[in-house]
Amino acid sequence: MSAVARMTVLHLRTVAPYRTQGLLVLGLLLLVLARNPDHVVPALAVLLAPLIAVHPFVVADKAGLETLYAVLPLPRRTVLLGHYAWALASFVATVTAGTVPALLLTQAEGVPFGGRTLATMLTLAWVLFAVNIAIQFPLLIRFGYARISVLGTTMPLALVMLAVYRLHLTIASIQAWLPLVWVAGAAAIVTSAVLAAHAPRPRE
Amino acid sequence: MCSEFAFALRGVGAEVGNGFALRDVSFELPTGYVMGLIGANGAGKTTTIRCLLGMRGFDTGEIDLLGHRVPGPIALRQDIGVVLDHTYLVGDWRLAEVERTLRPFYDRWDGDRYRQLLAEFGLDMRAKVKDLSRGMAMKLMIAVALSHRARLLVFDEPTSGLDPVARNELVGIIGDFLLDEGHSVLFSTHITSDLDRIGDYLTLIHGGRVVRTGPKDEILDAYRVVRGGPEDLSGLIGVELIGLRRTAAGAEALVRTEEATLLGGDVLVEAPTLEEIAIHIGSPPMKAAATQYGRSGATT
Amino acid sequence: MRVxxxxxxxxxxxxxxxxxxxxxxxSGExxxxxxxxSVRALARDLRISIITTNRAYTELAAEGFIATVPGKGAYVLPLDSALVREQLLRQVEDGMQTALDAARRAGLDREELIQILDGLMRAEHEHA
Structure with a gap:
């Protein structure tokens, strides 16, 4: 198992004790969105996936895991990549967990879903998540959750909303650029990781 | 594999902030022995340990750790166990989960030893980290360190918040660990009882500087504690009165042994205990510099 | 062994x-x-530093009481070695010096001292 994979498993174990809360949020969102099942996937990507992706930082602050990362035989770069790997895993897991009920619910409600619509929703989910994480993670890695908490976690979302509003983006307009939007999301994440890796090391 | 020194710091300086810094910190521990790093809160103990372990950078000087120049290869951390006065594990992990989580990172992890140590320490595999008492939490961290076969154990303030029974157990655990000649221990403390008996070497640190380092007996021999009446211990030439304390009833200070002969006959000159040395070295000079030292409080 | x-x-x-x-x-015990x-085991059991224990062993070895085996431990050497005899002689001298000091204060002369010594040796002989 590679070092980054081991780090991802460490994050999984870090958040594992709090899985019930995660499932509760998932259930609640599905309940609320039962009437608009085609929006389930992006909604989860905006609300649930970042929550899971950020959770190791929340626990780390409380439990002093920064010390653990410094004591374990792991280079700092691996710890950093491990955070991003965990974020990607959170996204994949959340979207997978959302796509299945979305398909079932749209079937039951008779809403047309699948193919092009599904691809659009997944793309939308990806870019919303990617931008959010790309902004949050370097801050979280540099300052820790406690110091950026509310501002840091809501600001990216507000920025994304503002961009959508100002650019008059609609689902239809995105549809024409699906591959490009995927690449843009990926580029945002990669840039973020590079930034985080080169940020000056905290003194303390 | 086995180097002569477990670690050696030479001229280490590190800017911490708030006007506090480590300055020219040098000391070393031969492999196979215990060193106590003694100083008041804010003296620089934790910063020194963090520099030693490569957990923070330093500006000047060099550090050798288990035969490697810090920061050495990352595998060096396989050989080091770090025990702080608190755990750095998720509170909701059970002790069995602690093992499952940490094991993949260590090449020499020994699960049988982990279970055997927990049983020996009276820790339940099903207990949660957050439910452990301070003493139990420390024993858990020791069990982790011994299970990945660390050769150097570093304790930061292990005895703070421990009851005497747990402190005594710690002394026994360290004794067992040191049966292997390749094993070494560094502990920092502001409590000088219990552990001073087992300490082979001492380093006294104050205000970010090493005041004295060496074998314990040499350090004890290097100082004398002097006591006199309220009017004594004044106007002395060639004698530095360390941590002078003057009250209406008398005056007390620490002096270097070679200077003790310069004192008059009316004062009582005695061999100090380690605690007396620590108290006098750690207490701020009586008038002038009190505020200056106050600033460096709690910044370690 | 008891310490x-x-x-x-x-x-x-x-x-x-x-x-x-x-x-x-x-005493033959x-x-x-x-x-x-071993030095380390004794240090652990007495809860004292290794350096302290090592010093005791080193001096015992220098005086011919024990031999140390690096990395293992130590064992007791035969008592009749010259160094131990010297050690015993020193103890005899110390004891006699103490006796002499007391004798001087009590005003005993050489004859009386020798009588006491003979008496003690005779008593010990009879006991044996």
């Missing part, structure tokens, strides 16, 4: 260990070739 350390006797810990092990060897615990 009981006092924290308040004023005698350094290494000295206490040395004297007690030395006495046990001289620790027989020739019997194994002593």
């Amino acid at each position: 009981v350390l006092s924290n308040s006797s004023g005698v350094p810990l290494y000295q206490q260990i040395k004297e007690q092990i030395g006495a046990a060897i001289l 620790l027989a020739e070739n019997s194994a002593l615990p």
Whole structure:
């Protein structure tokens, strides 16, 4: 198992004790969105996936895991990549967990879903998540959750909303650029990781 | 594999902030022995340990750790166990989960030893980290360190918040660990009882500087504690009165042994205990510099 | 082996260990070739530093009481070695010096001292 994979498993174990809360949020969102099942996937990507992706930082602050990362035989770069790997895993897991009920619910409600619509929703989910994480993670890695908490976690979302509003983006307009939007999301994440890796090391 | 020194710091300086810094910190521990790093809160103990372990950078000087120049290869951390006065594990992990989580990172992890140590320490595999008492939490961290076969154990303030029974157990655990000649221990403390008996070497640190380092007996021999009446211990030439304390009833200070002969006959000159040395070295000079030292409080 | 350390006797810990092990060897309680615990094991059991324990062993070895095996432990040497004899002679001298000091204060002369010594030896002989 590679070092980054081991780090991802460490994050999984870090958040594992709090899985019930995660499932509760998932259930609640599905309940609320039962009437608009085609929006389930992006909604989860905006609300649930970042929550899971950020959770190791929340626990780390409380439990002093920064010390653990410094004591374990792991280079700092691996710890950093491990955070991003965990974020990607959170996204994949959340979207997978959302796509299945979305398909079932749209079937039951008779809403047309699948193919092009599904691809659009997944793309939308990806870019919303990617931008959010790309902004949050370097801050979280540099300052820790406690110091950026509310501002840091809501600001990216507000920025994304503002961009959508100002650019008059609609689902239809995105549809024409699906591959490009995927690449843009990926580029945002990669840039973020590079930034985080080169940020000056905290003194303390 | 086995180097002569477990670690050696030479001229280490590190800017911490708030006007506090480590300055020219040098000391070393031969492999196979215990060193106590003694100083008041804010003296620089934790910063020194963090520099030693490569957990923070330093500006000047060099550090050798288990035969490697810090920061050495990352595998060096396989050989080091770090025990702080608190755990750095998720509170909701059970002790069995602690093992499952940490094991993949260590090449020499020994699960049988982990279970055997927990049983020996009276820790339940099903207990949660957050439910452990301070003493139990420390024993858990020791069990982790011994299970990945660390050769150097570093304790930061292990005895703070421990009851005497747990402190005594710690002394026994360290004794067992040191049966292997390749094993070494560094502990920092502001409590000088219990552990001073087992300490082979001492380093006294104050205000970010090493005041004295060496074998314990040499350090004890290097100082004398002097006591006199309220009017004594004044106007002395060639004698530095360390941590002078003057009250209406008398005056007390620490002096270097070679200077003790310069004192008059009316004062009582005695061999100090380690605690007396620590108290006098750690207490701020009586008038002038009190505020200056106050600033460096709690910044370690 | 039995070592009981006092924290308040004023005698350094290494000295206490040395004297007690030395006495046990001289009295025959620790027989020739019997194994002593390793420095590290003894340090652990007495909860004292390794350097202190090592000093006691080093001095016992220098005085010919024990031989240390690096990395293992130590064992008791035969009592008739020259160094031990010297040690015993020194003890005899010390004891006699004490007797002489007391005799001077009591005003005893050489004849009377020798009579006392003869008496003690005779009594010991009869007991044996």
